[in-house]
Amino acid sequence: MKRLLLIVLVIAGLLAAGFLAPALVRDPGLVLIEFGSWRVEMSLLVLVLGVLVAWLLMSLFTALLRLPGRTLRRARDRRSRRQLENGFLALAEGDWRGAERALRKSLQHQDSPAGYLAAARAAQGQGDSDRRDRWLALAGGRFGRRSFIAGLARARLLIGEGRTTEAVPVLEELHLKKPRHNGVLRLLLEAYQDAARWRDLRLLTPALRRAGVVDRQRADDLAVLAAERELDACVDVAELETVWKELGRRLHRRRELVAAFARRSAELGRPELAAKPLRLELSESLDDELLGLYAKADESERSARIAECEQWLEKTPDHAGLQQTLGMLYLAERRYDEARGCLEQAVRQRPSSEAYEALGRVLDRAGKLEAAAQCYRNALRLRSGRGVEPLPPPE
Known part of the structure; x- marks a missing residue:
């Protein structure tokens, strides 16, 4: 920039001299x-x-006075850049001690945010978290506008060290500053999964999705996975009901x-909580797992569930x-003949233990003791991955 300004001034001076020369020849003036x-x-x-x-003489004299210092600074800068390069090369080779030593020498003469972050990585490679934190603090303190990068590097190093719980607050603070930063969002996704913070992940x-880190389908799958793990982690009925209400109609x-x-409700001794969601889902599409859970949902409304299953069976x-579920419900109601008919048809169509x-x-x-014993043996055979044997003919 200075060189360009000097060229412009010289050209302007030459133009001015060319313009004024004829006048100065006629009348050179008097001072x-x-x-x-x-x-x-x-x-x-x-x-x-x-x-x-x-x-010109003063400029030349000033340049001569500054020449020794400028020459020394240039030599020092060259050494600093060479040490910085050596530090990066040692870091790439996994020589943590050599990398930190070279980077320290470089940073004594020339500040570099990349150098501080690389030195922090080298310190972590040696297992020294205190030195790593000092390097990161220097990177954040000396480069205010780049403190975001230093925080991101700190989070990466903490996650790499397995200290996910310490990385999460750092990442959450960075997320508040830049809500659409891909790097922060990807690390948060990883950290929430590692720390089993399923609600935060959901x-x-x-x-x-808005930042383009995942597409809509992947975002939906992640939300479902997080919500499922969140339900599984509920420790009591009150927490389970709160989480279920928070999920919203779409989920x-x-x-x-x-x-x-339904599974967690049954495990906590309140299977009736899931009766309504199960009924709504099964009315849309029959599913074997949901049918099995529906059979155990609510003893007080078993007759109503039998009537609904009979209507679905007609369709x-x-x-x-559905045959198996209805047979289980009939058995619970002690309607043995109807239970036998449904269960025999179920094992003929698709055997299950x-x-x-x-x-x-x-x-x-x-x-029917012989037939009953064969049924129990077949149940055990299926659980061990073997095939079933035919039941004895009816007496």
Whole structure:
């Protein structure tokens, strides 16, 4: 920039001289300088040339005075850049001690945010978290506008060290500063998963989608996964009900979450909580897992559930899962003949250990001991991954 300005000034001076030369030839002008008894007379052109010569001499003298210091600074900067390069090369080779030593020498003479961050990585490679934190503090303190980068580097190093819980607050603070920063969002996604912070992960999915980190389908899958893990982690019924209400209507219609809610409700001794969500989901599409959970949902409303299953069976008479569910419900209501018919059809269409075990109970109660024993054996065979054996012919 300075060189360009000097060129412009020289060109302007030459143009001005060319414009004024004819006039100065006709009338060179007169400059009179009087000081005490001294009097100096000269033409205007001589004065201008004298000023220019004096300025050039002063500039040359100043440059000569600054030359030793400038030469030393250039040599020091070259050494600093060479040490910085050596530090990066040692870092790439995994020589943590050599990298930090070279970077320290470089940073003594020339500040570099990349150098401070690289030195922090080298210190972490040696297992020295205190030195790593000092390097990161220097990077954040000396480069205010780049403190965001220093914070991001700190979070990466903490995650790499397995200290995810310490990295999360750093990343959350960075996320508040730049809500759409891809690097921060990706690290938050990783940190929330590692720390099992499923609610935070579920709430993060809209930001991930808006920033383009994941597409809509992936964002929906992440939200469902986080919500499922969140339901599984509930420790009591009150927390389970709170989490379920917070999920909202859209997630309430996801089969995976309905199943997770029903399973956790049963585990906490309140299976009736999931009766309504199960009924709504099954009315849309029959699913074997949901049917099995629906059979255990609410003992006080078993008759109503039997009636609903009978209506569904009229529409899909060959659905093995529905036959098994209805057979289990009949068995619980002690309607043994109807239970036997449904369960026998279920094991013919699609054998399962649960259906064989329930059918064994029905046959045992009916006095069909040999057939009941074979049903129990078949249930065990299916659990161990073997095939079933035919039941004895009816007596």
